[in-house]
Structures are given as structure tokens and as C-alpha cells.
Amino acid sequence: MRRYCTLLATATVALLLIQAASAGIVWGPYVTNTTSNSAVVSWKATGDTAGWVEYAPVEGGETNRIPSSGTEGGIRHAHLSDLSPAKTYRYRVVSGNETTGDCRFRTFGDLEFTCIIYGDTRGQKPLFTQADRHRLVAERIAEEEEFLFLLHTGDFVCDDSEWDEFFAAAGEALRKTTLVPVAGNHDGTAEAFSRIFAVPTDYSFDAGSLHVTVLDSNDRAWADMANRTAWLKEDLRSPLPRKIVAFHHPPFSADRKRPGGDLGIRAEWAEIFSENGVDAVFSAHTHAYERYSVNGTEYFVIGCGGAPFYPLADEKPEGYRMGCEETLGYLRARVSPESIIIEMIPVAKVIDDEVVLYPRGFVIETVRLPAGWWSVFPSVAGVTRLPELWR
Structure with missing residues (x-):
């Protein structure tokens, strides 16, 4: 009996060692x-x-x-x-x-730094996977020189089966920075989001001269919207000179499926952003690039990280300044106490499922915030150097 117990104990230890290994x-x-x-x-x-x-x-x-x-x-x-x-x-x-x-x-503390913003990286099986499109964007981001954080505006995945694909595609970029995640409508429950990213779905932080507020704009948020909006007002009292906000559903968008954008979110939060000097709001959900200027705040829709593209309507909401369809890309933001300079970096044009890469170093537009008479710099190269497929 003693020998049997010894053998059993030895086998158990061996099994544990195998599991650990x-x-x-x-x-x-x-x-x-x-x-x-x-x-x-x-x-x-x-x-x-x-x-x-x-x-x-x-x-x-x-x-x-x-x-x-x-x-x-x-x-x-x-x-x-x-x-x-x-x-x-x-x-x-x-x-x-x-x-x-x-x-x-x-770690945070630099008054001047660069950050990257992108979102909607999910695939669309069986048409394409994250390895086909998101990977192209993530690889370009990984080539960027040192950036303090990578802000993802939500819809990392199409469903729970895609998390392996997301981290495989974004792995090289994630290994050189901090990820700032925003909860999208495809990213599961709030509990699952927090379990993966070790943050709640509503949070804020200071990075040098920049205050960043992240909000949950999904349907579940409306159950406690009064308290969340009260928290937002208090949070935006930050004394830092630069402020940005990020959430998934855009309050301004020309998405044909949601004319005007998320009007409920617009009514709830847009005035608060203007009153509290928010420089920029970053969203996704519409799978395109859009930019709007409304009451002193710049609204960016950057939902072109790899998800299937959505066409934009001819009639645009108030404040429309720029739009770009069927283009994979991301934003690069240079932050200082005096300004935020934001560039739209295109990675590839997708027409009829044909993917054509933009040259490295290409910029579609550059926007300086706070806005001034020299705040927008359209890329002349972006107009004159496009291959025939893109024209």
C-alpha cells in the first residue's frame, strides 16, 4: 500500500510538472x-x-x-x-x-509624445480574416518610431472566436507600447472586456500634458447614463491643457445605415465636450475615415483597421470636413502642451477586393488642434501621386 501511494504521489508530481511545462x-x-x-x-x-x-x-x-x-x-x-x-x-x-x-x-510623464489611434480591426469570415487586412495596418503601426500608447477605438473582434487572430495580428505593435482599449459592440460583455484588458469600460488617465477619457457607448451604458454623464462632467474638469475622449459609436457620421451618427450619444455628450474644452473625440463603428468640426471640438471616425467597409452617404451631418472610404489606415497624434497635431496615415486601398498598399510616409491630411487659420494641411501628394486604381 505504501509503495502504491509513493508511485501515485510520484505520478501526480510528474503530471503537474508536465502541465507546468x-x-x-x-x-x-x-x-x-x-x-x-x-x-x-x-x-x-x-x-x-x-x-x-x-x-x-x-x-x-x-x-x-x-x-x-x-x-x-x-x-x-x-x-x-x-x-x-x-x-x-x-x-x-x-x-x-x-x-x-x-x-x-x-511610463507616462513626458509632456510631449506621440500616440497612435485606430479601430474596427475585426474580420468578416469567410470573405477575409484579420490576417488579411488588420495585419497590414498593425504591421505599419509597428514600424512607427516610439509611441507612448496605442488607442483602439473598439470592435477588436467580430466575436469571441477572433481574439487569437487579433493578438496574432497586433502582437508586434503591442510589444512596444501601452494599449488603451475602448469597448466596441462586438467585444463581448463588460466583464469579459475587463478580464482581458484589466481596465473597466469607463476610465480616464493623465499622460503628461494630456487627459484621456474612455467611455462605454454600447447599449448597456444607457441603463446608468445619468450617473455616467455626471462622472464625465467631473472627469473633464482636469486642469491639463489638452483633452481627448474616446468611445466606439460616433456622434457624427455619414454612415448610410445610421444617418447622422449616434444621435443619442450626440445629445447626451457633445455639449459637455465643447463646454469642457475637449480637443478631439475619437470613435469608430462606421468603417471609414471621417472628420467633423463642431463647436470647437474635432470629431474623428477611425473605423478602418480591417473591418468590412461601409459606404458614406452623399448628405453629410453638420461640421463635415473630410471623408475617406475603402481605405485601411490609422491616426498618428503628436501631443504637446500647446497642441495636438493629428495625421491620417493610409495603409491600403481596397477596391473590389483588390488590396493596393500606399507608399510608406504617405499622409492624407494633417490637422492641428486647437484649430486656427493654419490648422489643416491637405496632403498634396495624396492628390497627385495616387496610382490609377485609386483615382
């Missing part, structure tokens, strides 16, 4: 919830091993190790604290017998 990383790693002195590193792994994160300042210093928490759905989070402001950190994740290569992020 097979705890491979499925998603990530990726960083969210960054502040001036903290951040959360997340990943999804197989097996039951929690794993850990090893990190240190890029300039040199002590390497720290933080164990992860949470195993629901295989998603792990490691909270890094006691970091220094405006400093770049390298990190790697160890899970079972797998160790990632070095990744990076920078």
Missing part, C-alpha cells in the same frame, strides 16, 4: 493601465501555471520579478508598481517552459 503563451504579452508609476502586463496561457514578469529600466538597473494573478479563461495579469515617470522599461513573460523575447513600454 506545457503552459504555453497564447496571447500577448500586452500592457494596459499604465500610469506614471505603474502598469499591468497581461497574457493568455494554457495550463494552470500562473507565470511571472521580469522587468527593468532600459537604461539599466535592478531586474524585478512579479508573479501573475488570475487564471479565469487562462488570462494572467501582473501589476508592476513603484516605477519611475517618463522611463522606458523592458520586460518579458515566463510561463511554464516558455519565455518571451524582450518587450517594452514607457
